[in-house]
Amino acid sequence: MSFWNDPLKVAADWLEGVFMGWGMDSVFAHVLVAFLGVFLLIALLMVLDIFLVWIERKVVARFQDRLGPNRVGPYGLIQPFADIIKLIIKEDTTPGNADKVVYNLAPILSMMSVLILWAIVPLAPVMLGTDLNVGVLFLIAAGAIGTLSIIMAGWSSNNKFALIGGFRQVAVMVSFEVPMLTMLLIPVIFSGSMNMNAIIQDQDIWYFLISPLGALIFLIAAIAELGRAPFDLAEGESELVSGFNIEYSGMKFGMFYAGELLHAFTFGGFWSILFFGGYRFFGLEQVSPFLAILILIIKAMLGYWVIMWVKYTMMRIRIDQMLSFNWKFLTPLSFVLLLVTALMNALLASAPTWLYIVGMILANVVTGWAALEIARSATRQERERVEGPKQAAEVSH
Amino acid sequence: MTGAQIIFIVVALYTLGSALMVVTTRNLIHAALWLVSTLFGVAVTYALMNANFIAVVQVVVYIGAIAILFIFAVMLTRKDMRDSGPQMNKNWWLGALVAVLVFAGLAFMLSGWSGFSKVAADLPSGFDSVSLLGEALVSPQAYVLPFEVASVLLLAALVGAVYVAFNRK
Amino acid sequence: MVPLSWYLTLAAALFSIGLFGVLVRRNAVAILLGVELMLNAVNINLVAFWRYSDALTSMGGQVFAIIVFAVAAAEVSVGLALVISAYRRRNTVIADELDMLKW
Numbered sequence: 026m027s028f029w030n031d032p033l034k035v036a037a038d039w040l041e042g043v044f045m046g047w048g049m050d051s052v053f054a055h056v057l058v059a060f061l062g063v064f065l066l067i068a069l070l071m072v073l074d075i076f077l078v079w080i081e082r083k084v085v086a087r088f089q090d091r092l093g094p095n096r097v098g099p100y101g102l103i104q105p106f107a108d109i110i111k112l113i114i115k116e117d118t119t120p121g122n123a124d125k126v127v128y129n130l131a132p133i134l135s136m137m138s139v140l141i142l143w144a145i146v147p148l149a150p151v152m153l154g155t156d157l158n159v160g161v162l163f164l165i166a167a168g169a170i171g172t173l174s175i176i177m178a179g180w181s182s183n184n185k186f187a188l189i190g191g192f193r194q195v196a197v198m199v200s201f202e203v204p205m206l207t208m209l210l211i212p213v214i215f216s217g218s219m220n221m222n223a224i225i226q227d228q229d230i231w232y233f234l235i236s237p238l239g240a241l242i243f244l245i246a247a248i249a250e251l252g253r254a255p256f257d258l259a260e261g262e263s264e265l266v267s268g269f270n271i272e273y274s275g276m277k278f279g280m281f282y283a284g285e286l287l288h289a290f291t292f293g294g295f296w297s298i299l300f301f302g303g304y305r306f307f308g309l310e311q312v313s314p315f316l317a318i319l320i321l322i323i324k325a326m327l328g329y330w331v332i333m334w335v336k337y338t339m340m341r342i343r344i345d346q347m348l349s350f351n352w353k354f355l356t357p358l359s360f361v362l363l364l365v366t367a368l369m370n371a372l373l374a375s376a377p378t379w380l381y382i383v384g385m386i387l388a389n390v391v392t393g394w395a396a397l398e399i400a401r402s403a404t405r406q407e408r409e410r411v412e413g414p415k416q417a418a419e420v421s422h
Numbered sequence: 423m424t425g426a427q428i429i430f431i432v433v434a435l436y437t438l439g440s441a442l443m444v445v446t447t448r449n450l451i452h453a454a455l456w457l458v459s460t461l462f463g464v465a466v467t468y469a470l471m472n473a474n475f476i477a478v479v480q481v482v483v484y485i486g487a488i489a490i491l492f493i494f495a496v497m498l499t500r501k502d503m504r505d506s507g508p509q510m511n512k513n514w515w516l517g518a519l520v521a522v523l524v525f526a527g528l529a530f531m532l533s534g535w536s537g538f539s540k541v542a543a544d545l546p547s548g549f550d551s552v553s554l555l556g557e558a559l560v561s562p563q564a565y566v567l568p569f570e571v572a573s574v575l576l577l578a579a580l581v582g583a584v585y586v587a588f589n590r591k
Numbered sequence: 592m593v594p595l596s597w598y599l600t601l602a603a604a605l606f607s608i609g610l611f612g613v614l615v616r617r618n619a620v621a622i623l624l625g626v627e628l629m630l631n632a633v634n635i636n637l638v639a640f641w642r643y644s645d646a647l648t649s650m651g652g653q654v655f656a657i658i659v660f661a662v663a664a665a666e667v668s669v670g671l672a673l674v675i676s677a678y679r680r681r682n683t684v685i686a687d688e689l690d691m692l693k694w
Binding site: 569 | 592593594595596597598599600601603604605606607608609610611612614615616617618620621623624625627628631634635638639641642643645647648649650651653654656657658660661662663664665666667668669671672673674675676678679684687
């Protein structure tokens with residue numbers, strides 16, 4: 026097996042050989058190599074994260090018809106490093122009466138909940154952290170740790186804005202977990218496995234093509250989970266100053282910020298893994314694992330770009346609007362969509378491929394159209410109930 | 423002592439230490455956070471027993487939902503957190519005695535059981551407990567009825583919780 | 592390999608700690624925390640019995656663990672709803688002070 030076909034295993038075997046040559050126990054050498062691999066992955070992710078800051082700032086500048094960072098280095102590429110130096114040399118404050126341990130633990134947990142996700146991301150057919158057979162659930166479990174970190178930050182800051190921001194964010198995350206988990210079940214139904222790699226291997230047709238509505242709902246739930254606009258009411262600047270992280274300064278704030286950017290990129294990656302074939306692109310992934318990684322990163326960047334696109338072109342909605350949007354519209358819709366998808370998948374199991382795709386798309390379109398119609402008539406009735414007398418008064422004028 | 427045993431002892435001590443903090447900490451938020459830490463320890467215990475699905479569901483259900491619910495409940499009853507006063511009732515020594523007696527009784531009963539020091543067989547290669555579990559949950563020959571009853575129970579709890587906690591003005 | 596006895600002892604200890612919490616804590620929320628510990632101890636036992644049984648393919652232990660999860664979720668949601676409701680009416684969550692039925 027050559028280096029170009031399976032670089033991770035070759036490198037790990039070589040390192041293990043070196044360590045055992047130094048007289049190390051084989052089990053110990055194995056564990057050490059695994060740790061080194063984790064460190065390498067995290068280091069690469071952090072470097073990527075630095076450039077995500079630059080990408081995010083450049084893209085938002087373009088959306089807002091500005092230039093973005095352009096002073097430090099070519100195209101402002103050195104700007105994020107300057108930002109990091111600024112964050113590191115800032116005074117590291119802890120508010121009075123804050124719960125010190127919890128306060129300092131929260132940013133670490135927040136970053137951890139993102140980094141832990143990369144354990145199950147299949148970078149290439151042979152390159153992945155762990156081939157977990159419950160990968161899809163792992164995604165939700167990591168989200169639970171993120172929720173915990175936010176409520177810890179909000180509570181321990183001893184600040185009412187932080188507490189309200191934390192409450193809002195947790196309410197949003199807990200409730201949007203429901204449609205998200207339901208939509209994660211759609212790739213599971215198609216592939217018959219909760220393993221990320223198996224889900225990718227099964228996508229001869231992108232799942233986006235046979236479940237566009239599922240991909241859309243997953244994206245909406247993911248944006249809510251990230252706490253980005255239009256669901257960023259946890260940090261609503263005009264009412265809550267900056268939400269749960271208001272008391273954090275220096276690198277602790279930096280960890281929340283970097284964690285959020287990396288989280289968005291990671292969800293872009295998961296969106297592409299679950300619905301856009303991950304590292305697969307017309308057989309190119311078979312050529313070399315490095316090409317597969319490149320394909321995955323490009324797809325993840327495109328997903329990240331969609332998330333940014335939504336963030337910088339949508340306005341923020343109110344908390345009650347958002348919760349009723351979730352519980353009265355998105356959750357029932359995702360349940361119905363799951364039922365319809367499972368039913369159609371069973372009915373069309375032996376149909377030819379073109380019929381299968383057409384049937385699936387039709388099922389999605391009909392479900393989405395029916396949901397929109399029901400929502401429209403319900404909203405119209407609501408509006409008539411609220412605005413009815415006013416309109417009558419206007420007419421009589 | 424093998425590696426697996428060392429890992430088990432570390433995890434078990436961590437779990438029990440966190441559990442002790444849950445029942446003795448004054449600050450209730452801290453108690454809830456220690457509960458999270460205990461639940462993590464239990465999740466690792468499941469993972470040590472090759473029950474991946476149970477381990478991940480433990481994190482999703484307990485830490486993602488139940489622990490968050492506890493923290494919310496503590497904060498909603500904020501005026502009454504009373505960190506300063508006694509956290510235990512005056513019969514605490516009786517409670518401790520009962521707990522120790524229960525542990526001693528359990529240990530005594532179990533040590534007389536023939537399967538007590540049994541060692542697990544290795545999992546057969548290619549053993550997929552997740553799909554077996556899925557089939558067991560929906561198979562009419564196995565556990566479909568308890569599964570459905572559990573879902574009805576959850577629905578009843580949902581309705582009941584909303585009804586009980588609803589603030590009628 | 593870890594023998595079954597270790598897991599059972601861990602579960603028994605966790606159960607006793609939870610029992611201690613239920614018996615002695617004054618705050619109703621803290622009592623529910625103790626109940627959670629006891630349920631987790633039971634779950635460790637159930638999964639351990641599945642892992643150490645001879646019939647690994649019969650998933651009874653894991654299925655019961657999942658049903659315990661559902662029961663725990665139901666218990667916590669209703670229990671905390673009761674605590675919050677009691678707090679609204681009586682302005683206390685100390686279990687000893689909720690004594691209207693006592694005389």
